[in-house]
Amino acid sequence: MATLSFFYFGTIIVLCAVLVVALRNPVQSVIALLVMLFHVAGLFVTLHAEFLAAVQLIVYAGAILVLYLFVLMILNLQRDDAYQRQVMLGLGIGLLALAEVVVLISTAALPDEPVNGRTAPGGAVEALVGNTEAVGTALYTTYLFPFEVASLVLLVAMVGAILMAKKGIMGPEEKESK
Amino acid sequence: MIPLSYYMILSAIVFITGVVGVLIRRNIIMLLLSIELMLNATNINFVAFSHYLDNVAGQVFVFFTLTVAAAEVAVGLAIIIALHRVKATMNVEELNLMKW
Numbered sequence: 221m222a223t224l225s226f227f228y229f230g231t232i233i234v235l236c237a238v239l240v241v242a243l244r245n246p247v248q249s250v251i252a253l254l255v256m257l258f259h260v261a262g263l264f265v266t267l268h269a270e271f272l273a274a275v276q277l278i279v280y281a282g283a284i285l286v287l288y289l290f291v292l293m294i295l296n297l298q299r300d301d302a303y304q305r306q307v308m309l310g311l312g313i314g315l316l317a318l319a320e321v322v323v324l325i326s327t328a329a330l331p332d333e334p335v336n337g338r339t340a341p342g343g344a345v346e347a348l349v350g351n352t353e354a355v356g357t358a359l360y361t362t363y364l365f366p367f368e369v370a371s372l373v374l375l376v377a378m379v380g381a382i383l384m385a386k387k388g389i390m391g392p393e394e395k396e397s398k
Numbered sequence: 399m400i401p402l403s404y405y406m407i408l409s410a411i412v413f414i415t416g417v418v419g420v421l422i423r424r425n426i427i428m429l430l431l432s433i434e435l436m437l438n439a440t441n442i443n444f445v446a447f448s449h450y451l452d453n454v455a456g457q458v459f460v461f462f463t464l465t466v467a468a469a470e471v472a473v474g475l476a477i478i479i480a481l482h483r484v485k486a487t488m489n490v491e492e493l494n495l496m497k498w
Contacts, residue, residue, distance in 0.1 A: 240431055335452055
């Protein structure tokens with residue numbers, strides 16, 4: 221059952237990833253990415269990261285992709301979208317890198333099954349409480365400082381996005397002098 | 399039980415699909431979508447390692463990846479809109495204002 225679900229999710233993920241890159245129409249690419257994100261969330265559920273699966277759906281599918289769709293519709297793109305000239309070169313580099321990574325992974329000593337009994341942050345906690353509590357405990361104790369820095373990153377991104385997308389904040393004379 | 403290497407190979411395939419997308423697409427929005435693919439590939443890796451090594455830190459790092467992805471999308475799309483106002487094209491080959 222676990223094997224079946226992994227191969228189902230994996231096949232759809234790879235298929236949709238290739239479609240995202242290959243489809244000519246950007247809106248279709250965004251829809252393919254949406255399907256891929258749903259299946260990544262399913263993969264997270266099979267890996268017992270239920271909270272992250274929910275966050276993946278809410279943040280990625282709910283917020284980020286909708287933002288992409290809004291911008292695509294505001295800009296009203298035509299599908300003039302040919303590939304770059306170096307398609308063959310890009311595919312060759314990609315296949316080469318993929319072969320290298322597959323060789324590296326297949327020769328590495330990776331665990332076949334989850335290792336248990338580690339006293340890592342959340343390891344023992346997660347057995348007692350749920351996944352959400354374990355993630356929250358780690359996030360607000362061990363990783364409190366990176367969490368605060370992440371909020372600062374979001375603030376800076378928000379200010380930057382408003383500043384750049386706002387019309388006329390550069391002043392009309394600056395634009396004409398360019 | 400599925401070996402950890404399967405998840406890593408899945409993640410590598412998705413990541414390299416994103417890299418190829420950055421290399422071969424000309425639409426600047428498609429470049430941002432390819433970067434999303436790469437970020438998702440790393441998320442799969444983080445969660446798989448978190449499960450197999452029984453360590454919740456991997457899932458915490460996915461949170462930070464999500465934060466960075468959200469910030470990247472907001473700033474990237476704002477740049478695209480500002481760029482579209484200056485020069486009405488999405489083709490990265492024509493966006494050479496700063497080319498020396």
